[in-house]
Amino acid sequence: MxxxxxxxxxxxxxxxxxxxxxxxxxxxxxxxxxxxxxxxxxxxxxxxxxxxxxxxxxxxxxxxxxxxxxxxxxxxxxxxxxxxxxxxTRRMTKVTIDPVARVARAEAGTQWHQVVEAAAGHGLAPLNGSSPLVGVVGYTLGGGLALLSRAYGFAADHVTTVEVVTPDGRPRTATAQQNTDLFWALRGGKGNFGVVTAIEFGLVPVPRFYGGGLFFPGETAAEVLHAWRLWTESVPQEMASSLALLRMPELEPIPEFLRGKLVVHIRIAHLGPGDEGERLVGPLRKIAPALVDTLAEMPYKRFAEIHNDPTFPIPYDERSTMLRELGQGAADDLLSLAGPGSDCTDIMVELRHMGGALSRPPSAPSAVDHREAAFCLSTLGLPGARPAHVVDGMAHWGTGRSYLNFLAGPETAQLAERGYGPATYARLGEIKARYDPENLFRFNHNIPPRAKSF
The missing domain is CATH 3.30.43.10 (Uridine Diphospho-n-acetylenolpyruvylglucosamine Reductase, domain 2)
Known part of the structure; x- marks a missing residue:
């Protein structure tokens, strides 16, 4: 000490x-x-x-x-x-927007709501996730599965510059032309290579946006899940959605219709006008009578209303796996693990629809290794539950990889290898050995230094 x-x-x-x-x-x-x-x-x-x-x-x-x-x-x-x-780094929150170049620069402690608000006045948006309170840098270093990712890809795909202090205490700038190995590793390699002090990334135009959700009774879970998975097969890439099986605790801040029961929540984020969104979600509204329907055209800066992620600190374990498909067999298996009558204790089991731009390689290669996944399955549970129960039960439908941004809790520290294919993981280890041979940055989803193979 x-x-x-x-x-x-x-x-x-x-x-x-x-x-x-x-x-x-x-x-x-x-x-x-x-x-x-x-x-x-x-x-x-x-x-x-x-x-x-x-x-x-x-x-x-x-x-x-x-x-x-x-x-x-x-x-x-x-x-x-x-x-x-x-x-x-939470005091480092400066955000600048270049509306002509459609580029944002965010310091290390910036949260997504700050970038969204700064960009909104220019009709632009970043590739942020569902929570307004998540840090821009950590999220992006993990890849960044965004609300608009089916249309534009991972957030890491749009990073143009990373300012970082490497473990030797040297400030460096990494781009596609400068410190290229570090630029590749930082975009997907999490916090293994130093302290990112700022990043610059592209913004996308959002002239109109349609979003919200449909909540269905838990007893309709099978009907809703099967209808939704078939629906995802034909929607355009501008339509992003996820389906969550929710078991919320009996807590006062939680809406009464969600407390202490199984509820199915379809989340919608459509890059387009309201009439187009209404037409696309029409089949979903016909599945069963909804408990609550919040779908509407809205300003993008109200994106937090789609998932309604927690806004106050709580303890939770999080696990994930990438699914190569979601056919009838996979959906039935998930229902047996987490549907009505199961012994699931997770407060959320969520499927996020991948594909679209997420399946295409970026202009500048990165360490993000999830291009082949059809869906991302993640679970969120309170401490003391069985955090890997559902994810492990769906492993035979998976790609064998996890999404690192959806891994949280003490048992996940040694799971970094699951986030990558063998070649990517090996290269990350070699770059780690070059910049952090003593593994000083190891309080994370750690990638240990690795001697270069010949």
Missing amino acids: YRSATVQKLAGRLSGPALGPGDDGYAAEVAGFNLVVQHRPAIVVGVRDAEEVRKAVTFAAETGTPTAVQATGHGPSRAAEGAGLLIN
């Missing part, structure tokens, strides 16, 4: 806090959104700019201190603890 004098030494280099266990403000500084992992490092620092990141990483390199990075803490795996350093 570091002595307080060591904490003070690092504090002298920074304008923000540098705290150890027992210091006032320490608990708030290490806290993340997902409470399933509790960080307790020897030192936590709150950085305010790229120069302070450089100073913190240089300190870690000089002292051999294992290091973690956190902006929002939605997808933690291994806790930063013991003689470790946690770099909190």
Whole structure:
């Protein structure tokens, strides 16, 4: 454990806090959104700019201190603890928009709602996910499965520049023309290669948007699931959707019709006008009487109303697997694992429709390895449940890979290899060995350094 004098030494280099266990403000500084992992490092620092990141990483390199990075803490795996350093980037939130070039630049601690709001006035949008509170950088480094991804691909596909401080304390810029190996690895390789201080990425035009959801009674799950999977076979790539089996607890903030029962929720995000969206979702409305129907044309900045992700910190385990198909057999198996009458305890089991632009290679190759998947299956459960029960039960329908942004909890720290094909994982390990041979950045979905094969 570091002595307080060591904490003070690092504090002298920074304008923000540098705290150890027992210091006032320490608990708030290490806290993340997902409470399933509790960080307790020897030192936590709150950085305010790229120069302070450089100073913190240089300190870690000089002292051999294992290091973690956190902006929002939605997808933690291994806790930063013991003689470790946690770099909190949440104060770095500057966003700039170039509406002519259709490019955004976001600092390390930026959340998606900040980029969406900044871009909306220009009729543009980023490739953000379902939650407005998720950090831009961590989400994008994991690939970024966005609401508009069927039309435009993974968020990582649209990154043009990454500003990063590598584990040796050096600030670098990675693009398709500069530090190309690092540029490839950062887009999909998560937080294994340093601290990203800012990224630049392309924005897409969203002149009109249609979204919301349909909620059905749990007893109609089989009918709804089979109808929805057949419906996805013919929709255009501008139509994105997912289906969730929800078992929400009896908590006051949750709408009464969702509490303590199985409910099926179809989520819709359509890049187009309302009349076109209405026509496309018409068959879904005919499946069964809906408990609630929120589908409507809306400004894109109201995207959070589609999934209604939690807005307050909670503990949860998250698992995922990519499915190569969702035929009748796969759907029936999922119903037996998580449908009516099953012993499923997950509060959410979700299928996200892939395909479209997600299946096409990006202009600049990256470490994102999910182009062949037809659906992404993810589960979210409270601690103490069986986090891998449904995912493992569907393994024979899967590609053998997981989506790392949907892996959270202490048991997921060693699962990074599941996010990649063998060749991609091997190359990531070689790049890790080049930039972080001591594996200082290991409080994550860790890719260990790997000697280059010949």
